[in-house]
Amino acid sequence: MLETCGLFVFKHSSFPKFEHCFEFRISNFEFRMSPPMNSSAxxxxxxxxxxxxxxxxxxxxxxxxxxxxxxxxxxxxxxxxxxxxxxxxxxxxxxxxxxxxxxxxxxxxxxxxxxxxxxxxxxxxxxxxxxxxxxxxxxxxxxxxxxxxxxxxxxxxxxxxxxxxxxxxxxxxxxxxxxxxxxxxxxxxxxxxxxxxxxxxxxxxxxxxxxxxxxxxxxxxxxxxxxxxxxxxxxxxxxxxxxxxxxxxxxxxxxxxxxxxxxxxxxxxAGPKSIVPENLPSRAAIPEM
CATH class of the missing domain: 3.90.550.10 (Spore Coat Polysaccharide Biosynthesis Protein SpsA; Chain A)
Structure with a gap:
């Protein structure tokens, strides 16, 4: 379950490691610091x-x-x-x-x-x-x-x-x-x-x-x-x-x-592995919200 708190993102993780994007893990939690928000952008x-x-x-x-x-x-x-x-x-x-x-x-x-x-x-x-x-x-x-x-x-x-x-x-x-x-x-x-x-x-x-x-x-x-x-x-x-x-x-x-x-x-x-995207409405099953 991902939970946001300000500019931090906490997520359970089992292996401590360092990653890109100002992201690091300590103990069983993952912390990700996003760059400061530019109000003019x-x-x-x-x-x-x-x-x-x-x-x-x-x-x-x-x-x-x-x-x-x-x-x-x-x-x-x-x-x-x-x-x-x-x-x-x-x-x-x-x-x-x-x-x-x-x-x-x-x-x-x-x-x-x-x-x-x-x-x-x-x-x-x-x-x-x-x-x-x-x-x-x-x-x-x-x-x-x-x-x-x-x-x-x-x-x-x-x-x-x-x-x-x-x-x-x-x-x-x-x-x-x-x-x-x-x-x-x-x-x-x-x-x-x-x-x-x-x-x-x-x-x-x-x-x-x-x-x-x-x-x-x-x-x-x-x-x-x-x-x-x-x-x-x-x-x-x-x-x-x-x-x-x-x-x-x-x-x-x-x-x-x-x-x-x-x-x-x-x-x-091209065979059965070829996928044809459909842009027209279909009766495909839609997951319940």
Whole structure:
């Protein structure tokens, strides 16, 4: 059970050790001191849609806790059946259930967010330690309404450098970002854009383009590291080729419903281990609050 007391976080632990983020353990208690809150910095709400992320969620949320004190962590579960809920509960500031689908889940998280800034993250991303400072610096310009990070995959193979480059060029040349870019925006701009559209894929790209109508968008220098699990599961070269085709057709205005057909056929042909995220409402079981 996690209990907060001022800027300290107490949590039972059985092994004394020292860790990063001003964190240390004495006896059976864990103490974590967050950096002093900067009253001039905007309050950031980190919104994380999850579905069966038990393998990643605990370590992911602990690392987010090291990013600073001027933030809140909101986890939105779309009906996990692997224990994600119980693992996230002691580490999140808010944990809620929503209809399955990233768009629906992120909209639900934004609805209860207290922050002036909304930052949308997937559980398989690794954010840089100075993320909040980067976001704050970007939004110091009143004309900037949002932005994203650069994308990087942690593997050395050249195909991942191709994927990095294509993903980052999409932001610079065509004005859209994907979920792996770690999109952030002012809450006011998110509301003016009416939140995430309930489309089956590319909801992040659509939101990014909508928000850009209300001001400037920036891509900060720091990179978010994305887990290449989809590439490894479905085939590196094949995944890169299909995703590039989908994004290219998207740039040329092909309807998302058509692109979703390509996306689904690809994942279906990749085998039973391939997971197709659903952004449309479903009857998935939702844990009781």
């Amino acid at each position: 905007p309050f950031v709400s980190i919104i994380i849609p999850v579905l069966n992320e038990a393998e990643l969620i605990e370590a992911f949320l602990r690392k987010l806790r090291c990013l600073g004190a001027n933030l809140e962590i909101i986890v939105v579960d779309g009906g996990s059946s692997d224990g994600t809920w119980s693992l996230a509960e002691p580490l999140a500031d808010r944990l809620i259930a929503a209809r399955r689908g990233r768009a629906s889940q992120m909209n639900a998280g934004a609805e209860i967010a207290r922050g002036e800034v909304l930052w949308f993250l997937h559980a398989d991303l690794k954010a840089p330690r100075n993320s909040i400072a980067q976001i704050t610096a970007a939004l110091a310009d009143a004309n900037v309404v949002g932005g994203c990070f650069r994308l990087r995959y942690p593997r050395p193979e050249s195909i991942y450098r191709v994927s990095d480059t294509l993903g980052n060029l999409g932001v610079k040349l065509f004005g859209f970002a994907l979920g792996d870019h770690g999109i952030f925006c002012r809450r006011s701009a998110f509301l003016r854009a009416y939140g995430y559209p309930l489309v089956p894929i590319l909801e992040d790209a659509e939101l990014y383009r909508r928000i850009s109508r209300f001001g400037s968008m920036v891509q900060v220098r720091e990179a978010i590291v994305s887990d290449p699990r989809t590439f490894e599961r479905c085939g590196r070269y094949r995944t890169t080729a299909v995703y590039f085709l989908i994004l290219l057709l998207y740039v040329f205005g092909v309807p998302i419903t058509w692109l979703n057909g390509i996306y689904r056929r690809f994942h279906k042909s």
